[in-house]
Amino acid sequence: MASASIRASASLAQRVAVVTVAVTATHAFKHNVAEFTLCEGPSMMPTFHAQGDIVVVNHTVARGNADDVHVGDVVVAKSPTTPGGNVCKRIMAKEGSEVRIFSETGNTIRRRKGETPKTFVVPRGHVWLQGDNVNNSSDSREYGPVPVALLKGRVDYRVFPFAYYGAVERRIPISWVKAGFVDDERLDVVSA
Secondary structure (H helix, E strand, O other): OHHHHHHHHHHHHHHHHHHHHHHHHHHHHHHHOEEEEEEOOHHHOOOOOOOOEEEEEEOOOOOOOHHHOOOOOEEEEEOOOOOOOEEEEEEEEEOOOEEEEOOEEOOEEOOOOOOOOEEEEOOOOEEEEEOOOOOOOOOHHHHOOEEHHHEEEEEEEEEEOHHHOEEOOOOOOHHHHHOOOOOOOOOOOOOO
């Protein structure tokens, strides 16, 4: 009878150990390697759907290191304005780059003939984040450059909706070109 009780205790201890290891490994993977995240809202349209796309965030890059990310990469960062929130935006500029912002007219930002833009130089240790949908995005144009320390990871893949499954491109959206944020579709930010 005692040996059955000992075996039951050992079996329970093994199960607890397996569950503990599995939970610990899952937690470590999610916070250090990659995780699934929902990117929703209109700011990244047409790249992502406003209703939300499930993406893979690669935590092995971009975590507080500006050398790991490039202009045109989509990243997830801790929200600079909403405690506990995240933002999913594209990197428009990195430290030392000059960003030109033209005046706002309603929700549209466009260049006017003869207009002098506001210029910002992205400070050391920061990036300039912007939504692909320039007419409907709360981004660095509102909250300024974002500290690299707030970057959680780079968005490498979209996994849902299945019809759009695949790698997320590093590119400059044509909407940025039309709005005058960049001179052309190359990965060059407007500079002095």
